[in-house]
Amino acid sequence: MTLLSQQISGFIENSSWIRKMFEAGIAMKKQYGADAVCDFSLGNPDVPAPAQVGDILHELADSAQEPFAFGYMPNGGFPWARQIIADLVAKEQGVDVSADDCLISCGAAGAMNAFFRAVTEPGDEVVGVAPYFVEYGFYTSNHQVSFKAAMSKPDTFELDVDAIAAAMTPKTRAVIINSPNNPTGTVYGRQEIEALAALLDAKSREYGRPVFLVSDEPYRFLAFDGVEVPSVLPLYDYAVVLSSFSKNLSLAGERVGYVCLSPRMPDRGRLMAGLMLTNRILGFVNPPVIGQHLLKAALHAQVDAGIYEKRRNVMARVLRDAGYDFLMPKGAFYFFPKAPGGDDVAFCQRLMEEKILAVPGSGFGGPGHFRLTFCVGEDVIERAAEGFRRARG
Ligand code: PLP
Numbered sequence: 244m245t246l247l248s249q250q251i252s253g254f255i256e257n258s259s260w261i262r263k264m265f266e267a268g269i270a271m272k273k274q275y276g277a278d279a280v281c282d283f284s285l286g287n288p289d290v291p292a293p294a295q296v297g298d299i300l301h302e303l304a305d306s307a308q309e310p311f312a313f314g315y316m317p318n319g320g321f322p323w324a325r326q327i328i329a330d331l332v333a334k335e336q337g338v339d340v341s342a343d344d345c346l347i348s349c350g351a352a353g354a355m356n357a358f359f360r361a362v363t364e365p366g367d368e369v370v371g372v373a374p375y376f377v378e379y380g381f382y383t384s385n386h387q388v389s390f391k392a393a394m395s396k397p398d399t400f401e402l403d404v405d406a407i408a409a410a411m412t413p414k415t416r417a418v419i420i421n422s423p424n425n426p427t428g429t430v431y432g433r434q435e436i437e438a439l440a441a442l443l444d445a446k447s448r449e450y451g452r453p454v455f456l457v458s459d460e461p462y463r464f465l466a467f468d469g470v471e472v473p474s475v476l477p478l479y480d481y482a483v484v485l486s487s488f489s490k491n492l493s494l495a496g497e498r499v500g501y502v503c504l505s506p507r508m509p510d511r512g513r514l515m516a517g518l519m520l521t522n523r524i525l526g527f528v529n530p531p532v533i534g535q536h537l538l539k540a541a542l543h544a545q546v547d548a549g550i551y552e553k554r555r556n557v558m559a560r561v562l563r564d565a566g567y568d569f570l571m572p573k574g575a576f577y578f579f580p581k582a583p584g585g586d587d588v589a590f591c592q593r594l595m596e597e598k599i600l601a602v603p604g605s606g607f608g609g610p611g612h613f614r615l616t617f618c619v620g621e622d623v624i625e626r627a628a629e630g631f632r633r634a635r636g
Pocket of ligand 1: 286349350351352353376421425459461486487488489495499500
């Protein structure tokens with residue numbers, strides 16, 4: 244083992260793989276210089292936020308002396324911000340949504356925590372689709388709820404509805420899907436979601452309580468080649484959309500997102516009252532003031548998806564030329580290639596010796612693969628080409 248890989252294996256112990264790689268990257272950049280390291284580890288958008296963000300910040304500075312300019316507000320967010328989200332979701336999902344069915348949260352992460360806290364009891368289960376966003380396990384265990392993974396179809400990462408059915412029990416309170424998907428770049432088709440909705444309908448009847456369909460959609464804006472991202476709200480009474488402005492407005496650090504309940508959901512006013520309470524008592528209290536102003540100003544000027552599409556194409560060429568086996572992502576900003584030799588952890592170590600940072604698929608419940616993000620410039624992707632070739636051997 245080289246000195247470099249010994250140093251790096253020190254990072255690979257606790258916490259999540261993504262964070263481990265992110266932190267390893269910081270240390271490597273310090274040691275070797277930022278330009279020497281090709282960091283594909285974290286989905287932290289580098290494309291600048293829309294110009295409107297800067298403009299509104301100047302305006303906010305001018306109003307900073309007004310009373311309560313940055314004070315507390317209702318736990319679900321400013322009423323005008325909830326109306327903006329209702330209009331947005333109505334347009335995206337093709338259903339009538341009212342502001343009363345939307346709550347502004349601290350990112351999609353805050354939305355998930357508020358939602359699971361509101362609908363689950365300790366001992367309940369949430370089923371997700373592997374490979375999955377690694378934080379789901381934490382966002383369920385925070386509330387003494389187990390996260391159970393159902394594998395997607397092995398060669399396409401499409402939904403395997405039979406596998407989801409097999410993972411469900413009377414304790415299943417929700418099934419969570421994420422499309423466009425992190426880490427695989429898959430976009431689920433309408434028929435797959437319809438089949439899932441039919442399953443959840445049948446299971447809700449069998450168990451005598453509703454099983455929620457949670458659709459985690461922060462990458463909805465980023466689907467390539469004209470691929471449609473189907474709406475879930477019209478397809479199932481107990482559907483819920485969670486999302487944020489972390490990716491489409493490059494505001495990941497601002498922590499602003501939302502939950503929207505299907506207008507078809509019976510008794511949803513009660514659930515919304517529960518969400519208001521959990522958003523408060525989990526310590527979020529209310530969503531950030533500035534984040535809501537930013538989303539109002541910049542919502543219709545989201546970052547240029549064409550930048551990501553170009554990078555995807557460059558990365559596909561680099562990987563193909565180096566002989567990797569991968570599916571072309573249909574959406575989001577991730578590749579999930581097969582790890583040569585099959586051992587994803589060992590292969591990511593090999594990449595690190597080339598000063599390339601990737602995340603082992605094991606961290607996402609997808610061993611045998613590794614994840615690369617293209618939240619970096621084309622020059623970084625090109626620069627990594629030689630290292631990808633050498634690591635493959
Ligand atoms: N869901 C998925 C699939 C993600 O990839 C992320 C962030 O990377 C989140 C949720 C959390 O996003 P937010 O920053 O809005 O909390």
